Amino acid sequence: MLEERRLAVLRAIVEDYVATHEPVGSKALVERHNLGVSPATIRNDMAALEEEGFIAQPHTSAGRVPTDLGYRLFVDRLSGVKPLSAPERRAIHQFLDDAVDLDDVMSRTVRLLAQITRQVALVQYPSFTRSTIRHVELVSLSATRVILVVIVDTGRVEQRIIDCPAALPEATLADLRSRLIVALAGKGFADVPDAVEDLEEAFAADDRPLVRAIVSAVLETARERHDERVVLGGTAHLARYGEAFPISIQPVLEALEEQVVLLRLLGETTNLQGVTVRIGHENPVEGLESTSVITAQYARSDHPVASLGIVGPTHMDYPGTMSAVHAVARYVSRILDEQ
Amino acid sequence: MLEERRLAVLRAIVEDYVATHEPVGSKALVERHNLGVSPATIRNDMAALEEEGFIAQPHTSAGRVPTDLGYRLFVDRLSGVKPLSAPERRAIHQFLDDAVDLDDVMSRTVRLLAQITRQVALVQYPSFTRSTIRHVELVSLSATRVILVVIVDTGRVEQRIIDCPAALPEATLADLRSRLIVALAGKGFADVPDAVEDLEEAFAADDRPLVRAIVSAVLETARERHDERVVLGGTAHLARYGEAFPISIQPVLEALEEQVVLLRLLGETTNLQGVTVRIGHENPVEGLESTSVITAQYARSDHPVASLGIVGPTHMDYPGTMSAVHAVARYVSRILDEQ
DNA sequence: TCTTGGCACTCCGCCTCCGTGAGTGCCAAG
DNA sequence: CTTGGCACTCACGGAGGCGGAGTGCCAAGA
Numbered sequence A, B: 001m002l003e004e005r006r007l008a009v010l011r012a013i014v015e016d017y018v019a020t021h022e023p024v025g026s027k028a029l030v031e032r033h034n035l036g037v038s039p040a041t042i043r044n045d046m047a048a049l050e051e052e053g054f055i056a057q058p059h060t061s062a063g064r065v066p067t068d069l070g071y072r073l074f075v076d077r078l079s080g081v082k083p084l085s086a087p088e089r090r091a092i093h094q095f096l097d098d099a100v101d102l103d104d105v106m107s108r109t110v111r112l113l114a115q116i117t118r119q120v121a122l123v124q125y126p127s128f129t130r131s132t133i134r135h136v137e138l139v140s141l142s143a144t145r146v147i148l149v150v151i152v153d154t155g156r157v158e159q160r161i162i163d164c165p166a167a168l169p170e171a172t173l174a175d176l177r178s179r180l181i182v183a184l185a186g187k188g189f190a191d192v193p194d195a196v197e198d199l200e201e202a203f204a205a206d207d208r209p210l211v212r213a214i215v216s217a218v219l220e221t222a223r224e225r226h227d228e229r230v231v232l233g234g235t236a237h238l239a240r241y242g243e244a245f246p247i248s249i250q251p252v253l254e255a256l257e258e259q260v261v262l263l264r265l266l267g268e269t270t271n272l273q274g275v276t277v278r279i280g281h282e283n284p285v286e287g288l289e290s291t292s293v294i295t296a297q298y299a300r301s302d303h304p305v306a307s308l309g310i311v312g313p314t315h316m317d318y319p320g321t322m323s324a325v326h327a328v329a330r331y332v333s334r335i336l337d338e339q
Numbered sequence C: 001t002c003t004t005g006g007c008a009c010t011c012c013g014c015c016t017c018c019g020t021g022a023g024t025g026c027c028a029a030g
Numbered sequence D: 001c002t003t004g005g006c007a008c009t010c011a012c013g014g015a016g017g018c019g020g021a022g023t024g025c026c027a028a029g030a
Helices: A002-020 A026-032 A039-052 A068-078 A086-097 A102-117 A170-184 A189-196 A205-223 A235-240 A250-257 A259-267 A318-338 B002-020 B026-032 B039-051 B068-078 B086-097 B102-117 B170-184 B189-196 B205-223 B235-240 B250-257 B259-267 B318-338
Strands: A120-124 A133-140 A145-152 A157-163 A230-233 A275-279 A291-300 A303-313 B120-124 B133-140 B145-152 B157-163 B230-233 B275-279 B291-300 B303-313
Touching (some): A068 A318, A102 A120, A102 A303, A102 A318, A120 A235, A120 A259, A133 B133, A133 B145, A145 A205, A145 B133, A145 B145, A145 B157, A157 A205, A157 B145, A189 A205, A235 A250, A250 A259, A259 A291, A259 A303, A275 A318, A291 A318, A303 A318, B002 B026, B002 B039, B068 B318, B086 B102, B086 B318, B102 B230, B102 B303, B120 B259, B145 B205, B230 B259, B275 B318, B303 B318
Antiparallel strands (some): A145 A157, A291 A303, B120 B230, B120 B303, B133 B145
């Protein structure tokens, strides 16, 4: 009961601070939320909460501001699920249903997510490594150049141009193509090395260097996490918080320019009801200490294939943003299944 | 002689303002540049320059700041070419020589350009419409689904999945594939409609709906300026100018999110020694009134295929940035020719 | 043991005021 | 046309002075 009110106070502080971006005091708190006690009582609770590290004062005789720990507790135990508004649902449908191909789905998703959350949005392309190969094609461009095309069940297509060490007979190419298809179709990317291992032996000694060149290109395509492509959108939202943003937005923009960083943000997804929240210093990335990242995985045929999410200031509307991210991820999964 | 000194004064004002980002006064001017006359004389020149609209005062009794018109005159008549420094040249080589494929060239170029100019960089993918088709491939995924792959001489590969109205016999597909290759190889995209026009007639009536579906996909690929893809980098540089940036960076970030806007910026390239400069209000885009855009075309086999460039505040180092953009464009052309 | 009103205290934010100095325009003399 | 002199303007920065929001503590009441 005592403990309970303290949590209610923390919740109220988070909600008010997110709404106003200003330190919140005891008096304002009892006025806006009917807590049924006096400001003095609240002050006692606040002192306790501060002692425990959930809130802090920017300076003496100012109101309180939630700490990262405070937001964490809020997200874990205090925030209910805020259902999306009807217009938001409609926006999701309208936006994504018109997508014509995978590129389109990805770019529409990132714009959609940025728009409804009013934050920076990240969307990762379906991962190769978690997908299966649908088809492999070899097309000769010239005597010594071949283009390798790999088609994956999520709709992704990856190509790579191969320079052969010597002229490549059409017959050999045709043979290799059909063998590759047999060896790889339906396989996951992790299985590629095993699948192509013995391929070379089926060919005459003369052809082997050529075959080897092509096989190694296939292997590289599988190994190289070329797949891990992330699209970014809504960076303009960062500039919305003039001085209100804890620090300069420059380090944030810099961090977001690095594909590696984006992957790291989306990568480590520990599932909490499908949505992961990383708050402030919990982020594994330098420059994003004063931002929170909310991500969710999306799936194809119930197998997770990649993640999407948003980056925003720690003082964001967690319930609303979490359900938006969740909803978009689910809807993207549905779109992928339809195709 | 009189006219000449006035221009020298304008040049000095632009140079000082670009260096300091602070309004420049008559006294500081004679101190830093040896103009051989007294501040009072400079003041007369300044009054004349202001009258003509080349400079302005932020407020009474402040120094002068160049106007868009002033920068324009500076760029057109006053700025010499500033050669790149050795480290910059080296950076260009190191950065771009390692590129393995077109995607890699594009992403390296945008990072390079952002790094050496310290501005936001834009790089457009080689345009389909200005390229010729090297190869066309049709691969069946299932009975009714085919993937169309178009390979272009700049190294770009575009694919599209086609849903056929009925099952597609392998023989028909093979026939169509070879006819398409004959009809399209070596053609420019503008010629595609003519080239495929009569294709349908070679097939049996039963097959025609299928053929038509595929041909129209080919046409769409050619028509749709899907090609016009632009990559963006270095947005963090926008945040460098804290309050120094004329206005908020938000509208700039917003404008740069729109692919259409990026294309417009890169599109209208009126050649001035290979480099185009658009200053402040000369920009055809809302939100970029206080930025300048510097672009250059790059080529493959001496035919321009696309543009690249940078966006920065109007008070930028024009000579240095122009030669950087120019140099990178030329080097990208060279890389494309090598492949 | 918890709650509450009272009270003194702190300190940020904001306003005003004023001095300083950089910069200007004008003018008359060279 | 150039130059030094001069009066004028105005942004900027620091000092000072409130006002008010917010706190912590305490003693009394439930």
